[in-house]
Amino acid sequence: MPTASFEILPSNQPMADELRENILKNPGFGRYFTDHMAHIRWSGDADWHGHQVRPYGPLTLDPAASVLHYGQEIFEGIKAYRHADGSIWTFRPEKNAERFRRSARRLALPELSDEDFIGSLKALLAQDHAWVPTPASASDECSLYLRPFMIASEAFLGVRPSQEVDYYVIASPAAAYFKGGVAPVSIWLSSNYKRAAAGGTGFAKCGGNYAASLAAQKEAEAHQCGQVAFLDAAENKWVEELGGMNLFFVFKDGRLVTPRLTDTILEGVTRNSVLTLAKDEGLTPEERPISIDEWREGAASGEITEIFACGTAAVITPVGELVTENERIQLTASGNNEVAMRLRTKLLDLQYGRSEDKYGWLTKLV
Ligand SMILES: *Cc1c(COP(=O)(O)O)cnc(C)c1O
Secondary structure, three states: OOOOOOEEOOOOOOOOHHHHHHHHHOOOOOOOOOOEEEEEEEEOOOEEEEEEEEEOOOOOOOOOEHHHHHOOEEEOOEEEEEOOOOOEEEEOHHHHHHHHHHHHHHOOOOOOOHHHHHHHHHHHHHHHHHHOOOOOOOOOOOEEEEEEEEEEOOEOOOOOOOOEEEEEEEEEEEOOOOOOOOOOEEEEEOOOOOOOOOOOOOOOOOHHHHHHHHHHHHHHHHOOOOEEEEEOOOOOOEEEEEOOOEEEEEEOOOEEEEOOOOOOOOOOHHHHHHHHHHHHOOOEEEEOOOEHHHHHHHHHHOOEEEEEEEEOOOEEEEEEEEEOOOOEEEOOOOOOOHHHHHHHHHHHHHHOOOOOOOOOOEEEOO
16 A cells, blocks of 8 residues: 655744753653644545644644543554664554554544554654654663544534544653663552453553543552552452553563453553563563462462563563552562563663664664
8 A cells, every 4th residue: 555645734933953952851751742743634434634744733623522522532652762873763563553443443433554654653753853862872761752643523422433533643752761770660459440341442542541540540649659550340350451551470480471461451562572572581471361369479479570561651660569458469589670671671672773673673764
């Protein structure tokens, strides 16, 4: 399929080089946005059309737009990395494009092709490449975070799939997730709330899942925890994932266990990549149900030596402890997170072009 060409409407007030360079020195996460955004429109009778890269700025949305009332919305998260030679790459974008279509089907939104999804990232980066920070060293994990999203924009309060839809990509420079090195996080086990139920939207990346997780996130913060772990809704027994990251358990004998995919678990691109890299590291990946009892007992006995969470934003994050209303589940094993850190370095070396791309996971953007 030919790549649709994007009409370029350049910003007449791009940020001055000096100001941008200042932001790139300390961008934080999700606070600053580049000069442009990509946009493609869809309507029931005209399919995808009107491909544009235009100045970043507020959207004009009818107050009756169905996204504002019924939450018909999906999104993606993917990063652009600057390599040592100045070129800019992204990681497995076809996986994100495929997931975006899975999410779209569940939310009754139109599917976007790989060509349009990856084409929109390339078209945006062609304009805004100066916003991709340059790592100062191999431990500097800066990047440009890309946020494709799709919203139902038809002005109609009837409950049915919107006949007008807009797809956008915005971009935000991001510093390393952890300032001053990777530190294990404490995780709150939510007992009041569930993230997903069978037949629901758990496997789709939609804003509604995140909206529903915020009350649990507040609870976590009240208990000094940075993240929430969710159990399954049916039996309140099986470990699923965090609000926005998948979970892995490292066993003493070299098994690497992650909950098997169901329609209540979001399939992370990082999760999938870790399963592949783990084999190269001599680990034995296992996708299977893992219960909260196995977590508790494995942590106590030393059978489980490490636990980590993974996702695009934070890459791989060691889990220090699991906190519940009445217990703290800590690992009694050495706890040096050696496996998590080794996998983390492997993944980052690939993404930043410091090791051979033997799986063909990188796509050049600029
Ligand atoms: C995005 C997301 C992940 C991580 O996916 P990656 O593709 O690895 O970034 C995990 N769980 C949930 C619920 C998510 O929304």
